[in-house]
Amino acid sequence: MTGAGTIRTGKLIRVSGLVQGVGFRPFVWQLAAELDLSGHVFNDGAGVLIEVHGSPEKLASLLDRLRTRKPVLARIDAIDVAEADTGPRRGDFRILESRKGTIRTGVVPDTATCPDCLADIRNPADRRYRYPFTNCTHCGPRLSILRHIPYDRASTSMAMFGMCAACRAEYDDPADRRFHAQPVACPVCGPRLWFETVEGEEPEGDPVNLAAERLKAGVILAVKGLGGFQIAVDANNAEAVAELRRRKQRPGKPLALMARDLGQIRRFAHVSGAESELLASPAAAIVLLEQSGEVLADGVAGAFDRFGFMLPNTPLHHLLMAELDGPIVLTSGNLSDNPQETDNAAARRNLSGIVDGFLMHDREVVNRLDDSVVRLDRAGPAILRRARGLAPAPVRLDASFETAPKVLAMGGELKSTFCLLDGANAILSQHIGDLQNAPTFADYKRLIDFYLDLHQFRPELIAVDCHPQFLSAGHGAQLARRYGAALVPVQHHHAHMAACLAEQGHGLSAAGRCFAVVLDGLGWGTDGTIWGGEVLAGGLSHADRVAHLPPVPLPGGAAAIREPWRNLVAHLHAAFGPGYRAHLEGTGLAAALEEKQAAVLDQMIQRGVNAPMSSSAGRLFDAVAAATGLCFDRQSFEGEAGMRLESLARPMLAAEEGYPLALSGSGATVAGVDPFWSALVADLRGGLPAAQISARFHLGLIDALASALAGAGAAAPDTVALSGGVFQNVLLRDGVTARLTSDGLRVLNHTRVPVNDGGLALGQAVIAAVQRDRR
Known part of the structure; x- marks a missing residue:
């Protein structure tokens, strides 16, 4: 204990980054208890604020441990320290309720089930044994259930589920890993899972076992996952896979696969050490792997030589895969090119012609999330689709962007995303899709409004593609009028170049100059023709076309x-x-x-x-x-x-x-x-x-x-x-x-955002910000 004569001082510590919904406050509480410090910690719109009192030596130790022992899902972008206004103080260290304020904190992506929660659902003595919605501060839904910030239970679709006494005790105990885990639940008080036929009947029996039995029999099922519905079928049943392709009108595109564990994946594909880390990471993305070993059903990979495998990312998927003998196809639950279904009633209405049953639950999916897709090659990891598990974690930019104007960048037309540039944070949305599809365009517009409201973000600039017929550009013009923002057209391939330069770790500031090779399908050129095979020279502020494929x-x-x-x-x-x-x-x-x-x-x-x-x-x-x-x-x-x-x-x-x-x-x-x-x-x-x-x-x-x-x-x-x-x-x-x-x-x-048009909005945002600063 600190002696009565020991000098005590106070510090006000602001921690910003991905620090909400990851157990950061109990982490600080535990550190304070270890060091016999007094004070408090709370969430607000800017992150986490700590007021702490103790000896100078222990305060220094606290700051060191904040940087070196952070929670597994946390990302600290900055720690700012000031002298506390209040005088020396003794007593307990407390966790206070969240406070409102200007929103500057990031949203942590949805993350795959952690080892501790996986152990809980496998332990017959645990009260969450085989409970498909088990989670803690180290795993589970985030963006998919979030309505607004601060990230508290009342801000999520879990608000409708009142906690039982046992869950409340965990939620209120700073020493418990479920302290303030907003989706915390159990079979007594949480969401319910059931199996449902296409006729609307609920057969008796364990829903997971009922689904597994049908998959083994070659039946096509819809499974409500973390970010929306997925369609599942036995990946070893060629007839069932062919029928899925026929019903879904998807003749050639490779189908995503889910396996029980890494050992099962290695039966069908080569997996390097680095690829196994990607598969087992909290993002649990689909990883493209070289085919080898045993053969899956004809038609799973189409005419291609790679399998796209992922591991279970929720307790429900873990429970289902444990009942099966091999991998399953797990593709997006949608009609043709529509977005995947998220609503139970809509899924019944729109998927009943594709599937023969539903594994369904009553936790609402607020924000649709497709599966992320990544690949590892000699140049390093490549993100082909940035969604569940990766988005919307902000991309940190060069420090020169700290004073940049607020920019909303609208992205492109295919593989669409948008971006909010807020200081050195670039908040790139999850993959949305092809805006020429009407439901996708409607979802795109809804998500933009949601992100703007979520972050209390009023854009000063709105960056759009130069193509005169892009729907994203047209909607950007409407938003510019709504917010009184300046509209900034950005050339498509310059935006691709800038997206690559803007990724953290490339070491080029806004003043940097380089070449870029930009190869794609199409983009509106400065000469009124369609570009797509370009060599550019320049940087974030401008780019000149120096060579190109013959038109x-x-x-x-x-x-x-x-x-x-x-x-x-x-x-x-x-x-x-x-x-x-x-x-x-x-x-x-x-x-x-x-x-x-x-x-x-x-x-x-x-x-x-x-x-x-x-x-x-x-x-x-x-x-x-x-x-x-x-x-x-x-x-x-x-x-x-x-x-x-x-x-x-x-x-x-x-x-x-x-x-x-x-x-x-x-x-x-x-x-x-x-x-x-x-x-x-x-x-x-x-x-x-x-x-x-x-x-x-x-x-x-x-x-x-x-x-x-x-x-x-x-x-x-x-x-x-x-x-x-x-x-x-x-x-x-x-x-x-x-x-x-x-x-x-x-x-x-590219290593942090997609090389395709999924990264375009990031490039648009930084170009608009730099050009504004140089006027």
Whole structure:
């Protein structure tokens, strides 16, 4: 104990970051008890505020332990210390009720079941044995149940469940790991689980066992997960998987899988040490893994060579998987391209034509969350979809952004997200989806209003894409009028570049300058054409186009995105001229194009009618895929053609040389596409397999990009950022990274936000902030 004559002083400690809903207040209470300190701690809109009194030595020890012994889910962004206004004080250290104020704290993502809670549901002597909604401050729902901040029970969908005496005792005990765990519940007082047939009947028996029995029998079920409904089927039952694809109208896209544990995953896929850490992390994301070992049902992965596996992320999933003999398909519970269902009544109405039963509960999903998707390759981890387990944890920016204006960035059109830039915190929303789908667009607008209200955020600037027809840009203009904010158009590929630069750890401030290679499907260029295969030079404040893939027509506009043969016609026309059919003898392509009435496209291209010019790398991939017979007529999902080329090329790269492909623009050879297409058509005529053609194409594109940067001169920047959805292709990402690194360049890859349009809003936000500051 502190002696009566010991000098006592007081400190006011502000801790900001992800510090609410993670057990931070009881953590501080325990530290204070260890050190015999007095005072109090409470949550408010800015994070956690601590007033503490004791000897200078013990106060110093408290600060050290705050930094080094934080709770597992906490992220401390800053600790600010000031002298306490009140005089020396003795007595207990107390945890006070949350207080309102300006919202500046982050929201912790939903997290997978922790080992302690998993032990509880497996222990027959525990009162939460087999209870599917068990959680504590180290795990469980957060954003999915949250209505507003501060994160207290009354602010969540758990408000309707009054705590029983036993749960209340845990909730009120600072020494308990469930102290102020807002979703705390048990079978006596918490949410209820049941099994329901499509006719609305509830059979007798344990709901989890009933569901497991049906899955073993090949039945398709809907399961209400953490962020919405999922559709499950036995992954070893080929007939059931095929029926799911038929009912869901999803013919080719790979299906996500859930396994009981890492050992089960290793029966079907290679799992490295780093990949096992990704799988077992609190995010419990889907991880793309190399197929190996036992074979799952035909159709699970489609035509691709990777499995997307995840581990159970809730007690319900753990209980279900424990009753099954193998993995299950666990895909989004939705109709066609609609968002996944979250409401029980809507799920009954919209999913009854797809599933044969429901594993359902009565805890409301306030905010929809898809599963996150990640991958590990030689360049490091890559986030392909940032949602459950990852969003909406803020991305910390360079300290120079602390005084930046408040920015709302609206994102793009596909893989849509939005971003709130608040000082050095960039709050990037969860994945929302394709805004051309009406229910998704409605959800996008609702979520923007929710985030603005949640964070009491009034934007000064609203950043939008330059594309004149993007729905996100149109809604951004409406919000700018509503809030009296300035509307800031941002070029699409500059935003991709900036998103990569803005990620914490890249070490470039707003004043930094570098190159960027941005490859994607489309983006509105500054010259009024459609860009998508770009080399840029600049930084956050501006970017100049220094090289690009040669532009070719996009016949039919949006139709060319769905139908790869249209891009093949455009590229052949650009390579060989109007008489391109004469060059196709012996390939079979002339007859195939004749069946598609390609002559109509020839006229569109020659007259410039509905055939805008495009330098899109995505459409080049489509054209090559169509030439090899892949997805010739149409793609069943966005990026299918490119993904199939990647899978084919993977085992062939080491034995091939690249096609002669070059970029146009200053600092690069202007060679057009003629040598490339001449070589590719010659290989088709010679009967070269599609896998070898794809490998030669990948290698040629890697060479072309490296050559474009090599010609930039000695005074050019030594750093290159890689961004855009085409860099989801691991062969391209790894190949370009390795080649540029060997040329002495520093290569920046996305690691914290998606390389695709899911990261676009972050780039828009930082560009708008920097341009405002430089006016």
